Amino acid sequence: xLNINYSLKSLKIIVEKVKPSKIVLxxxxxxxPKLNWAIxxxxxxxxxxxxxxxxxxGEVAKEWGVLKxxxxxxxxxxLNRKSIVIALGGGSITDLVGFASxxxxxxxxxxxxxxxxxxxxxSSIGGxxxxxxxxxxxxxGSFYNPIAIIIDSRFLETLTERQIIDGFAxxxxxxxxxxxxxxxxxxxxxxxxxxxxxxxxxxxxxxxKVKEYFIEKDPYDLNIRQILNFGHTIAHSLExxxxxxxxxxxxxxxxxxxxxxxxxxxxxxxxxxxxxxLLKNLNITLNKKQLKVDWKSILHDKxxxxxxxxxxxxKKLGEAKLIKVRLDKLxxxxx
Numbered sequence: 001x002l003n004i005n006y007s008l009k010s011l012k013i014i015v016e017k018v019k020p021s022k023i024v025l026x027x028x029x030x031x032x033p034k035l036n037w038a039i040x041x042x043x044x045x046x047x048x049x050x051x052x053x054x055x056x057x058g059e060v061a062k063e064w065g066v067l068k069x070x071x072x073x074x075x076x077x078x079l080n081r082k083s084i085v086i087a088l089g090g091g092s093i094t095d096l097v098g099f100a101s102x103x104x105x106x107x108x109x110x111x112x113x114x115x116x117x118x119x120x121x122x123s124s125i126g127g128x129x130x131x132x133x134x135x136x137x138x139x140x141g142s143f144y145n146p147i148a149i150i151i152d153s154r155f156l157e158t159l160t161e162r163q164i165i166d167g168f169a170x171x172x173x174x175x176x177x178x179x180x181x182x183x184x185x186x187x188x189x190x191x192x193x194x195x196x197x198x199x200x201x202x203x204x205x206x207x208x209k210v211k212e213y214f215i216e217k218d219p220y221d222l223n224i225r226q227i228l229n230f231g232h233t234i235a236h237s238l239e240x241x242x243x244x245x246x247x248x249x250x251x252x253x254x255x256x257x258x259x260x261x262x263x264x265x266x267x268x269x270x271x272x273x274x275x276x277x278l279l280k281n282l283n284i285t286l287n288k289k290q291l292k293v294d295w296k297s298i299l300h301d302k303x304x305x306x307x308x309x310x311x312x313x314x315k316k317l318g319e320a321k322l323i324k325v326r327l328d329k330l331x332x333x334x335x
Contacts, residue, residue: 002125002212003148008038008113012045014148015084018109022083023050026070026097030057031089034158035115038088042113050086051077059240061092062131064140070100074108084109084147090116091123091246095138098129102144112146115155117167117200118247121174121207124149126215136300137236143220151204153197164195165284166247169231171203172278173254174210176271177230180318182206183278191282223310226303227320230312231257234334237297251279252286256334261313263333266323271314293334299327 005014015023023046027035032054043050053073055061079085085108087097094112101110114124130141156164168186175182185203186194193199211228218225235253238244244252255275261267279286303310309330310322 002145002208002215004125004208005148005150006152008041008150008152009045010148010150011042011111014111015046015048018084018147020048020082020084020109022077022079023048023086024053024074024077024079024083025050025086025088026053026055026093026100027088028057028061028093029054031093031115035088035155038113038115038152038155042086053077055093055096058092059132061096062138064131064133067096067100067131070096071104074100074104079104079108081105081108084111086111086113087124087146088113088115089119090114091119094119094124095128095130095141098127098144098146099131099141102129102142107144109147111148111150113150113152116159116163117156117204118163118170120151120155121167121204122170122211125208125211127219128221132240135240136297137240139300153201156195156200161191162245162247164191165251165282166245168194168282168284169247169250169254171207172275173228173230173250174207176254176275176314176317177227177312177320178210178213178318179206182210183274183317187278187281194282221302223322226310226322227312229303230254230314230320233257233298233301233303233309233311234293236301237294238291241294241297242291248286251284252291255286257311258314260311260330260333264313264323264325266313267315271317274317295331298330 085101087094101108112124114120127143127145129144130138133139214225214228231250231254234256235249239249258272308324311325314320
């Protein structure tokens with residue numbers, strides 16, 4: 001079971017249990033001034049001094065040079081395997097810090113404190129860590145679980161509408177592949193109502209349960225867990241190429257992969273239409289003009305085996321499966 005906590009105060013219990021020799025907190029140079037309240041609170045919860053390391057913001061944080069510099073910082077502060085590293089930030093930070101923690105001295109304990117909705121329900125959970133490489137998304141990484149994940153709803157209060165939509169892309173995905181009750185909640189509210197704390201907490205809880213379901217069945221992403229990649233085959237081929245946010249790319253990817261499911265006789269047009277109505281109710285417009293799939297990116301997709309790819313398809317709301325599709329067939333359908 002994942003060790004998920006819902007208050008920053010849980011750090012005190014974790015520290016008392018682990019008794020770390022050092023604590024290092026890694027966050028972005030853009031976030032640290034904005035999250036001074038959280039950093040102050042964390043420092044008050046532990047008798048061990050927390051050293052701060054700054055890294056760049058956004059996808060730039062997931063570059064090889066940034067990883068190398070972070071590992072150098074770990075050495076400089078004297079980090080060891082009895083230390084704790086805290087990742088404070090969105091998915092780029094948790095991806096980078098998780099990977100750095102997994103390879104430094106063959107593994108040091110780390111804690112994820114995700115600050116975006118997307119990170120709270122997706123990227124901080126499940127132990128997937130990675131950096132981008134040669135312009136390909138998440139090409140170098142490891143499976144390495146944090147000792148704890150701390151989710152605090154206060155971080156969501158200052159998120160922009162775009163950041164909230166990024167998170168809802170993955171929340172909608174969870175509803176499509178496993179839990180239709182998520183979709184019913186979203187369908188009954190506008191974006192402002194969905195941001196209400198009680199509604200948001202319910203959606204976060206439901207989303208995490210869906211992710212836990214797939215992780216527990218397939219921790220190393222060899223089969224059924226790949227259903228969580230619904231929409232991501234197309235999304236990853238567009239995200240870096242067109243500088244899209246992850247959520248925007250996933251929404252486009254899900255719509256396009258639903259079309260593929262129809263063409264392959266595995267999905268009903270009703271599902272794509274349902275998603276379209278859902279996005280319209282949330283006043284979300286997808287910009288698909290002149291977006292062309294980057295085939296080099298798809299050929300580096302980790303769901304590929306030989307000349308086939310495992311493609312997640314949604315059979316009906318809340319029910320998804322993997323099908324094997326020949327790459328030449330996939331190329332012909334997308335063209």
